[in-house]
Amino acid sequence: MYTANPKRYEKMKYNRVGKSGLLLPQLSLGFWQNFGEEKPFEEVKEIVLAAFDHGITHFDLANNYGRPWGSAESNLGKILANELKPYRDELVISTKAGYYMWAGPYGDMGSRKYLFSSLNQSLKRLNLEYVDIFYHHRPDYDTPLEETMKALADIVHMGKALYVGISNYPAVRALEAKKLLKEYGVDLLIHQPKFSMLNRWIQDEGLVDAMVKEGVGIIPFSILSQGLLTTKYLNEIPKDSRAGDKDNPFLNESHITKEVLEKVIKLNELAIERGQTLAEMAVSWTCQSRGISSVLLGVSKMSQLLSNLKALDHLEFSKEELAKIESIVR
Template identity: 50%
Template sequence: MTHGPLEKPFLAADERYEHIGFRPTGASGLTLPSLSFGLWQKFGRDYSFETQREIILHAFELGIAHFDNADRYGPPIRGAQLTFGRVLEKDLAPYRDELILSTKAGGDIGPSPYTKGGSRKSLLTSLEHSLRDLGTDYVDVFYHHRPDLDVPLEETAGALVSAVQQGKALYVGISNYQPDRAEAIAGLLREAGVPLLIHQPRYSIFDRSIERNGLLELSAAQGFGLIVYSPLAQGLLTNKYLESIPEGARAANSRFLSQDSIDDTYRQRAAELNKLAESRGQSLAQLAIQWVLRKPEVSSALVGASSTWQLDHNVAALDAAPLTDEELAIIDEHGVHGTGLNL
């Protein structure tokens, strides 16, 4: 990295956009880097700020100009936004116009009925807090984090529209919506003159929900992009669990993974996928990232990292030769939907 010791001013490398590649976001004019950086894990106060800062700056130097956040990411609540806000103030402020900053609201972040859900009160209040956390006047993308069936969809859509009309967001998105509700809110937003930019669903070799429920086809028909999270299936599509469950691994305390589901069936399927990856000169993680990006509807894949090495390793997935029909057939055989996951 060109910024030298962390106490010196950060100066980004001139060649930072030469490798990552940018992809269209639906029918909009916005492009996103093939890989975006998510602060879901390991960017709260329970990790070293200097390590977090080094990873964020390294991501930007690799051309990853999109940083994805949410009000509930931490710990504590809003911790990841505060972390990024410190880096933005200290290092990335001169590059704000080059950054795509996104945040989400609507997840449960407190005991009050106004700190959760899809009401106008909840969404717009959270957005105000997020802007203060991040130290910016606007975010590029503001998401409703998950559907709220107790709030009229018109109210949720109206809050997203207001965020744009007030100049506090440039675009709006949704996350974790099923296709019927996604189609409905896309129509409401389009009628209000603020088209739905993007949907953020989970997608991986072991979680093919968006292929099975029609969301891929809907995104193309409605003109919104898809930015997929958990392409490594919470670590199942790495070599971490091929032999055993390491001490302190996510499967030991995650609501998305169960130690019981990391069984012989999972290991047999993962081992075959790993064998394919090795035959291509890749890791299983790199194969998994490349696989989700094969779909043109996917604008970007969200990745995290706990080290700059891990970030470099993930970005190297972009260098691999395209997957052949025969290789895709092998992935389909062993990449069975639901493997190892609590879906």
């Protein structure tokens, strides 16, 4: 019988999301990879419960997370129905729709039909009556933005989600989405973009400035650049690693160039000076970046979760350290 750690809230910091009343933990747990049937259920459960025991109250999913698609939601649904059932009101559960999920014309993109159908399926897999945050997962330029945002607003009005967010939207599209949602009586809570020390597009293209100005939170994913911001690839590419898979579109051998490796080596040297691993420093750096409400962790094993949690002990950077990071990555 699971009983949550009574000291779980003592160390974790909780940040207000934009101008909303919602607080998210400094670190959240993302279920993009390694939480479906590709991993034994008992290992998934062990990581999820350990995260909660350390104050991670936010679990982030999408309809197509896990292998097969949907299995990450199904696994969390089992945990929510059993071990975490008494703690539902202490948790923030988010899911998304926007990428391909099922065959035919209604299982992809941003139509009202797809968003409602997908959320209904997600709620069944999660064993929930509502999610705390529901996202449109990517911009769809073939569907009127009015239709997509009206669907999100209606989902809130119907009580199937408490808040709504967007993911992977460029700044201009994000501002248009926020304006429409406001017209439909709902505030845009949060934006989920890709962001790391090596991928700074949200800063370069003005997304951070726009979201901060509009009071919208930001929760980045891929903060370790799919593993590049670790020591895994400093010497060679392990055959069983993500980059060792030539068919992996997110990270493969072509992404690990000499220029990138030179940056990673220098960043690792700085991390050692700070008494951190490179991955821990990457988490710490992302946490202190402007506009960030929470940081999504992607882990495959317990040791990675515990290592990432150590970043909470080293969130401060000197001006010299920040300048050195800029000189390395820019």
